[in-house]
Amino acid sequence: MRILLAFALFVSFAAAQEPVRYTVRFPQPHTHYLEVNASVPAGKPSVELFMAVWTPGSYLVREYARSVEDFKAHDAQGRELAWEKTRKNRWKVQTAGAARVEVNYKVYAHEMSVQGNWVDAGFAMLNGAANFVTLVGAEKRPYEVKIELPPTWKKSISGMKNGADSNTWLAADFDELLDSPIYAGSAPIHEFEVDGKKHYLVNEGEGPMWDGPASARDVAKIVAEYSRQWGGLPYDKYVFFNMITESGGGLEHKNSTWMGASRWAYGNTQDAPENAPAGPRRPSRNGWLGLVSHEYFHLWNVKRLRPVELGPFDYENEVYTRSLWLAEGVTSYYGPLALRRAGLTTQAQALRAMAQTIGQLQNTAGRLVTPVESSSYNAWIGLYRPNENSSNTTISYYTKGAVVGLLLDAKIRKASNGAKSLDDALKLAFQRYSGARGYTPEQFRAVCNEVAGADLSSWFKNALETTEELDYKEMLEWYGLRFRGESQRGAGAPRILTGITTGAATPGRIVISGLRRGTPAYDAGFNVDDEILAVNGIRVRAEQWPARLDNYKSGDSVEVLIARREQLMTLKLPITADKPASWNLEVRPDATEEQKTRLKAWLHE
Template identity: 55%
Template sequence: MVRGSSPPGSPPDPPRAMSRPEDPDAVTILPLSLFAALTMPNPIAEAVDVTPVRYTLRFPNPETHYVEVEAEIPTDGKDAVELFMATWTPGSYLIREFSRHVEGLLAKSPGDEPLRVEKVRKNRWRIASEGLDRVIVSYRVYCREMGVQTNWVDSSFALINGAPTFLSPADSPPRPHEVAVELPSTWTRSITGLPDAPGGSPNRYVAENYDVLVDSPLYAGNPSVYEFQVDGIPHLLVNEGEAGVWDGPKSARDAEAIVRAQRDFWGSLPYDRYVFFNLLTEAGGGLEHRNSTVLMTSKWATRSRPTYLSWLFLVSHEYFHTWNVKRLRPVELGPFDYENEVHTRSLWVAEGITSYYDRLFVRRAGLCSVEEFLAGDPPRPGSGDDRAKSDIERLQETPGRLVQPLETSSFDAWIKLYRRDENSANTSISYYTKGAVVAFLLDAEIRRASGDSKSLDDVMRLAFERHSGARGFTPDQFRAVVAEVAGIDLDPWFERALQSTEELDYGPALDWFGLRFSEPDDAEDGPSADDHPAKGWLGLDTRSEGGRLVVSGVKRGTPGFEAGFNVGDEILAIGALRVPPDGFARRVGLYRPGETVSVLIARREQLMRLDATLGQAPPDRWRLELNPDATPEQVARRSRWLGE
């Protein structure tokens, strides 16, 4: 999924997460999963007509943001055929109601006779096929969401994802799905991870089943394409929107270095072609697919070291999913129910462990320094951060770590991670963030228990060997692999890390790798307290809104929380002195911890005063750095960890 994406509500962490809800009235769609389709024969499929579903995509007026879809749907001679559209897309755990963008659905016979269409559910249509062997369905889809999970069409290019685009027969045996693309005259090519359809015609593709179709985004436009080969397998970096600014050759070289580093880790490449769709659209995020990924970033990212590092981490994250998620997956993630939530407690493995390895492989590929690796994710534009922060820092700054266990964060992804509000930091944590921290600690624990002969690397490879087939792994099976590799029972460790809200113990990992948390900026050897007196602090997040200073976040345990500030309060003055919209933190810093101030606010147009006793900002105590006093043994262990 999307490390670095921004789900609604601007979560602090990406957004780089089963049993189905009990609904007696629900009609469950369970297309054969990609994994089963690739690994197991299906006698039902062999016994019926497997005439493909055939789609044609047209863009007659792309500037209006529409794709027109015509679908030839086999009916197997039924009197009625029911079509469905997915409500979510694998890798992004939110019901997105894609059918809301479908317009003007019509059906006809192959002889152009109109057929009756009835919408029977929010995402289902029933066609009166009257015993015909196939029907022709046409509809339009509005495509103007610049997201890796959705569709975008404008005059310059199109990104078409499967779930929000293709209607498919419900309750149908697995069958191929063919896609033909009719390009506008100003576009030169289409690209997808799907293989070309037989016959050699351009812009025609075939998916062996619906799961593969949904898992294969399609781009059309005028891209800059860079190809490199690893083990004789072609890899494409497809850049949309370079604009003479993005450094295409450098980004292709570095993507290749990441591919090679991860190939060395896993031992081989599990596909015959791979596509990096890199959309330079001033958006953000990434989403993994079986042999491709969609990335979004700024065209200026190669001009700035922090933003380029963010892109490298994103490439590494989504590419690692080629193994961890797309082939080695929690048991609940396939076969998919595309119409209902699919809950799992193992997204800390799927996303958290991937988040741990994404930066590690950028380091192992030689694309960042040790200091850059330890510093963590560079600040995202508009995030309010002024420097890189590690997952440990982000976790320890989130009060929700004391409220929500890691496995619960995974299970509740559908209702929490992508539906964040101003109180989310107080009540929840991200399975990306805490999952990555737990992976780091687990790696050190395995190395310590095995005398540095084994690591989390070995766990992932053995888990892939054991559980990357048709079924996937259960939580108990993944823990069993860890115990086998480590040579010790880690169940009590897992219970604390995954099922409780106890603070994590960083000491053993720091000691093993020769790391430490840096000293706060106001360390004893710094300037004297007389020269730099402590500054007052309320701990409020604020933003400027049309020239108004507005509270945007109130974390538990801060003076602002205790004083009763609310999100949405407009701050007008401290005492009798007005506070400029861009100078609140600076003004509060002119007071001293322990002083009480009277703050004039406007709440829903009513003026009131709040008395707040100022505190002192907590020290920056969670920044990782190399321990200058590390022993030769610690340095050697750290070097092996970093692949030096």
């Protein structure tokens, strides 16, 4: 009782704290600058202000203070106050006794990305970490942002609550402020309700190729599906910031998401052909819906049910967690699964999306080098700092995590004889650990054991802490699936395995951009950046590579003329027939009725 009373007093004290107030203006939006006035409570001889160096969910130090210029400080009467930089992202202001300190600065905003800032003549898309300087130690104060729109812009919108007017936004604390992007401009905004809650799809860049109302109806189906799965919607309103700006990526927030899209995505209902080579795919509707599904699922998984390390955030330093396989990977597992459950894709499309992820995992040599928990822990120096050797040394926690999610789901279903699933484990984890608590890796594993009614400890240890190959047998058997027997490249002539990836960066030239460890070219001494010029004395052109190698038999070797730093040399490449394993999933023709029933139960058919 005493603890509760003390807590209540603390809460009312915090609520009474003076807010930090911002006014954001765009006097010359075509120059990509915004201007911020920040009014912060002082009451001491000097105050220290800071700007975040990273954005939660995007694990890289970005140094947002780089984009700040023309920093000035003054008191309420306009008297200038002295200040100095004390760190790359900190400013110390002498208050001269002022009760509040006003600082003004400009921010250069020309980065269309999940965590960047964008301002142009037509609109602004603002991410908090890149914008708002605040008092050191003021994280728990309330925050207020007033957006002053240029005359031709129609409105602003955010996941935050409105204050005094429709362009003033309120956050309970600094976490909420940084978790709430703000859009200002004139984009079509499609409004819909699910479970009595308001949702907004902000389609900046919506043109004739993008059917706005239809896209909002599709998004509503995804919302309804997840509401059913999680048992309701834990927010008052939710905003989908859909930047149709030939950009990509997505970032989760509690009450909103930032998504990048191509203007051609929603109109293209064709999936990429099954045997399409790896590389960038044509943007498609299912690709975009998959992004919506992924980012929206995060409002539970990672924003409200989070690894214990991911909050409260230290915005000036890296934070480390082993649980991104769950936060990101399991979210990636549900992306295509929920689209199928919502009736937006076919069974074949759902299986194909999962098979592609399995193929990505099994074709990445780094899966045998780095366990997925380590890949998560190293996100700051790994996944977010890739180079041409990364796929040889590490595996993405998105990819392996999604496959672990697929196998874990089947495992729980089998252990509980179909009574329970990963959905149930996530719901129980949500009940226990959502909100301020967060979960440890051990706690999440214990929840799964409890729901499955079985001890999965050694399986978890192998899948998450080692580089042992994952075993698909149990999952395939449970649902009556199999990997299709034929080569992924179809029934054509066998291709030659080189291990060479060539880049598109130099059109018309064959320049090696990646070499897979343990392959003939890797072992023969080929290097990244080598340019391939001729095979056995005959010129080979970009469009003839690698098909030229099909003229040789397995067991032969060829002389490959290359240019390395402009120097010509010849390397011997052994010809080895490629027998890639097939990771295409299909329903077994001899699947039993029981297996078919389980498959339907999983995909909600």
